[in-house]
Amino acid sequence: MQTKGLLINGRFLAREQTGVHRVAYEHIRQIARHRQELTQLFGAPPLILAPRNVAPQALGGIPLVLDNRSALTGALWEQVELPVRAGGALLLNLCNLGPMMARHSAVMIHDAQTVSTPASYGLMFRAYYRMMQGVIGVKATRILTVSEFSRGEIDRYGIAPAAKIDVIHNGSDHGRAITPDTGMMAKLGLQPGRYVLGLASAQAHKNIRRLLAAFADNAMEPLKLVLFGSGGAAKMRAQGLNVPDHVVCPGRLSDAQLAGLMGQALCLAMPSLTEGFGLPPLEAMYWGCPTVVAPCGALPEVCGDAALYAAPDDTGQWRDAFRRLANEPQLRETLITAGHSRAAQLSWDSGGEQLMAVLRDLARRGV
Numbered sequence: 001m002q003t004k005g006l007l008i009n010g011r012f013l014a015r016e017q018t019g020v021h022r023v024a025y026e027h028i029r030q031i032a033r034h035r036q037e038l039t040q041l042f043g044a045p046p047l048i049l050a051p052r053n054v055a056p057q058a059l060g061g062i063p064l065v066l067d068n069r070s071a072l073t074g075a076l077w078e079q080v081e082l083p084v085r086a087g088g089a090l091l092l093n094l095c096n097l098g099p100m101m102a103r104h105s106a107v108m109i110h111d112a113q114t115v116s117t118p119a120s121y122g123l124m125f126r127a128y129y130r131m132m133q134g135v136i137g138v139k140a141t142r143i144l145t146v147s148e149f150s151r152g153e154i155d156r157y158g159i160a161p162a163a164k165i166d167v168i169h170n171g172s173d174h175g176r177a178i179t180p181d182t183g184m185m186a187k188l189g190l191q192p193g194r195y196v197l198g199l200a201s202a203q204a205h206k207n208i209r210r211l212l213a214a215f216a217d218n219a220m221e222p223l224k225l226v227l228f229g230s231g232g233a234a235k236m237r238a239q240g241l242n243v244p245d246h247v248v249c250p251g252r253l254s255d256a257q258l259a260g261l262m263g264q265a266l267c268l269a270m271p272s273l274t275e276g277f278g279l280p281p282l283e284a285m286y287w288g289c290p291t292v293v294a295p296c297g298a299l300p301e302v303c304g305d306a307a308l309y310a311a312p313d314d315t316g317q318w319r320d321a322f323r324r325l326a327n328e329p330q331l332r333e334t335l336i337t338a339g340h341s342r343a344a345q346l347s348w349d350s351g352g353e354q355l356m357a358v359l360r361d362l363a364r365r366g367v
Contacts, residue, residue, distance in 0.1 A: 004043040006359065007086050009093040010050030010064060011078045013057070019279050020110055023146070023170055024094035025059070030352025031359070032060030041363035042090060049085055051077040090141070090362060100135045106362065107136050108144040108168065109160075111276025112153040117205035133159050142362060144168050144355070146277040149298035153276075168355045170277050171348030172286040174255075180263050180287070181256035188248050190224060192264040196322055197289070199270065199280060200227035200249055202239045207294070207312050209241055210271040214318040216244050223266065223322060228253050262287040266332075267325050270299065271312050278302050282346055285339030290332050292321045302346065306338035 008028060012021050028048065031038065038046045048064045051073040057064060070081045075097075082091070083099040091098065091105040098107045114121050114129040121129075137143060137160035144166050145151050155162040185192070198211050208227070215225045225247045227233075232249040243249075253261070262268065268284035274297035281291040281303050293299045294312040308325070310317035325332050 005089045006038055006042045006044075006046040007089040007091050008046065008048040008062065009078065009082060009091060009095075009098055010048040010054060011074070011082070012095045013048075013050050013054040013064075014073065020095050022174070022279070023108070023110070026171065026174055026348045027094055027168070027352060027355055028062060029060035030348055031355060032062045033352070034356055035061060037356075038359065041360060044089070049082065051081075090359075092359075094144075096129075097132050098136060098140070100132065100139060102139075105136075105140045106142040106144055106358065107140045108146070109133060109136070109150070109154055110146050111150050111274075112157045112159060113205060113274060113276065115157045115159075116153060117203075117274055120203035120205045136160075137164075142166060142358060144358065146170055147298035147301050149301055150276040166354070166358045168358070169346055169351050170279050170282065171346055171351050172279070172282040172343045173347045173349070175259060175283065175286045178255050178259050180259040181254070182260040182264065184250060184253070184257045184261055185264060188226065188250055190226065190248075190261075190264070193266050193326070194222065195224040195226050195248075195265055197261060197265045197268040197284070198225060198227050200229035200231040200236070202231050202236050202241060205273045205275075207271040207273050208236070210312060210315060210318060211269055212236075212241055212243060212247065213315045214322070215247055216242060217319060220319065220322070221246050223326065224248055226250065226261065226265075228258060228261070258283075259287050262289040265289050266322065267292050267308075267335075269318065269322075270294065271310070271318065272296060272299065273312050275299055275302075281307060282343055286343040288336045288340065290325055290335035290339065292318065292325075304342055306335065306342035308335065 012024050046062050048062055052066050052068050053073045072081055079099050083102045091102045093107040096109055098105050114126045118126055143160045143164050151165045151167055154160055227249050230252050233243045236243050262284050267290040270281055270293045278299045281293055284291050291307040293303055293307050295309045308321045310321050
């Protein structure tokens, strides 16, 4: 049992990477640069503790310890074993949930969407998250989140008071370690500047039907809509969505493949009704891809004046935005320049410093 130090919840390492897991990886790599300071602050070297089904891996120099003493994995391990192993250490949880019974914990809750947009989630998932986050919001020492918008939503829905919440923003400069792979262009039959990228998700708040409606117009056919991610055309059609013939669904892409497509796209489009942060537009800006987004959730906070905005319920505005970008090269160049500047402002380096400031404060308070 660890009685001091900083212990990071590594349960997420056993799961397929999502945007939330990306955030955890990047923040761990950032605070790993401060290992010596963290050791001094918390009285022991920082460790990552994970269930036994996690593969050994390097995470910026913070040791990964597998809990081989326990037969439990997943949520049971997280709730039963992890708080015991943590003892009096500060337990840092970066993926929405953590042990309800931890003595000292900081938990990053990325959004309040199971409450604000319940139609996006199944009944059991909603109930589990609402119960867990309700308890965590009361019992955790500190709540972290990814935007001022999410901070307000977490407070608004009674998960935790705003005074208990610190904002630690995301970044996009993980792109420095990625070499773009443009091979998907030929595989998908795409021409530079002649396709729009979007996220293939049928969750209600992602509002994918707005993009599908925009591309249902035959006048859009010179352009293609490329929807990346696990929610392919068959899944969308099964959910009653109309998927036009000039919509391409390549499935999940590697970071290198996505970077390659972003670097050559006309733009990335995100018509979401809400987002806790909205990482894809920031990644697109990093790769020199203009963005068109809805003025909803944290998207205006993240994108600032570096994006075009279209109303989430107005298909015509989305078509007009795509046509403008196709027909006005100067507008596209202006957005690319503004996007590079915005991406530089929201870096993992600066987010890591925000997280370190919180950890320093908790150490000073003796937590």
